[in-house]
Amino acid sequence: MHAGKNGVKILAGLLICVPGFVQATDLTATRKLHDEKCVACHEQKSAFGDPDAIYRRSDSTVKSYQRLKTMVSLCNSELRLDLFPEDEQDLVVFLNETYYRLKK
Numbered sequence: 001m002h003a004g005k006n007g008v009k010i011l012a013g014l015l016i017c018v019p020g021f022v023q024a025t026d027l028t029a030t031r032k033l034h035d036e037k038c039v040a041c042h043e044q045k046s047a048f049g050d051p052d053a054i055y056r057r058s059d060s061t062v063k064s065y066q067r068l069k070t071m072v073s074l075c076n077s078e079l080r081l082d083l084f085p086e087d088e089q090d091l092v093v094f095l096n097e098t099y100y101r102l103k104k
């Protein structure tokens with residue numbers, strides 16, 4: 001029964017794709033999360049009260065997508081911000097789309 005096997009494969013494919021689709025990053029919600037959890041401290045660190053400066057600084061160490069993930073993860077775990085892994089992933093996507101534009 002060839003057709004049946006293919007049917008199973010298609011179904012399995014859908015099951016893998018659908019959750020990815022549902023979890024597509026909601027940039028508005030993520031921006032809000034970022035404003036709440038991340039901005040105040042970065043603003044202080046950048047000295048000029050500019051919330052974005054830390055991402056746009058010329059001596060940024062973030063030169064790759066992997067490094068961006070690492071920094072978000074570091075800030076999250078070091079500071080015990082208690083974000084879920086999904087939130088962390090959303091923040092990476094948000095920061096990359098808004099500032100870094102690094103290739104995955």
Ligand code: HEC
Pocket residue numbers: 034037038039041042045054055056057059060061062068071072075076079081083091095
């Ligand atoms: C209590 C302070 C604090 C909080 C809160 C904080 N960060 Fe940071 N973050 C820092 C500091 C300090 C640096 C700079 C580290 C360095 O110079 O290596 C930094 C750097 C970064 C960088 C790298 C910037 C660059 O291009 O060089 C990213 C990305 C980042 N933080 C993401 C986040 C995210 C996302 C959150 C919120 C979930 C967050 N941070 C919350 C202190 C904080």
